[in-house]
Amino acid sequence: MGINFLPYKSLVIHAYHLAKRSSANRDEPFYVVFMLTMGSIILNTWTFSFIIEGLFYKGFTNYNLYITFTFGFFVLFLYLKNKRFDLLAKSFEQNKNKPKLWQSIIYLIFRYLIDASIMFIAALYKNGDWIFS
Numbered sequence: 001m002g003i004n005f006l007p008y009k010s011l012v013i014h015a016y017h018l019a020k021r022s023s024a025n026r027d028e029p030f031y032v033v034f035m036l037t038m039g040s041i042i043l044n045t046w047t048f049s050f051i052i053e054g055l056f057y058k059g060f061t062n063y064n065l066y067i068t069f070t071f072g073f074f075v076l077f078l079y080l081k082n083k084r085f086d087l088l089a090k091s092f093e094q095n096k097n098k099p100k101l102w103q104s105i106i107y108l109i110f111r112y113l114i115d116a117s118i119m120f121i122a123a124l125y126k127n128g129d130w131i132f133s
Contacts, residue, residue: 007075008037009088011111014104016092021101030085034076036108041072043115050122054132 015036019029045068079085092098099107125132 007078008040010107011037011040012079012085012088013092014099014107016089017099017101017104018108029089033085037075038072040111040115041075042068043112043119045071047115047119047122050119050126054122054126054128 012033015033016029019032022029022032049063049067079088124130
């Protein structure tokens with residue numbers, strides 16, 4: 001499994017671009033990438049747990065924190081195994097078609113808006129509110 005099949009790859013690329021453009025994070029852009037990726041992972045696992053709790057199991061959100069961090073560290077280890085993050089960073093640096101700054105900002109804004117919207121709809125489904133009543 002190379003770097004082409006990594007989960008959240010486009011999010012990592014845009015976050016890496018923003019971290020490299022920042023004057024504070026040029027030496028270690030991985031921290032910014034990890035924070036932005038974990039934010040998306042948290043929203044996505046909460047979405048799945050709300051859907052599972054709405055469909056089947058009514059005590060599932062008690063384990064939400066454990067599932068989120070387990071999945072988050074699984075993705076982190078996927079990027080750290082065999083230095084895949086370094087390979088991704090090198091391929092980003094060698095790429096001539098780097099995203100522009102505004103493209104990375106717009107991508108991250110829309111990514112988080114879509115993730116949060118889906119999570120809120122899943123929470124409405126879990127609680128049986130609005131159109132799901």
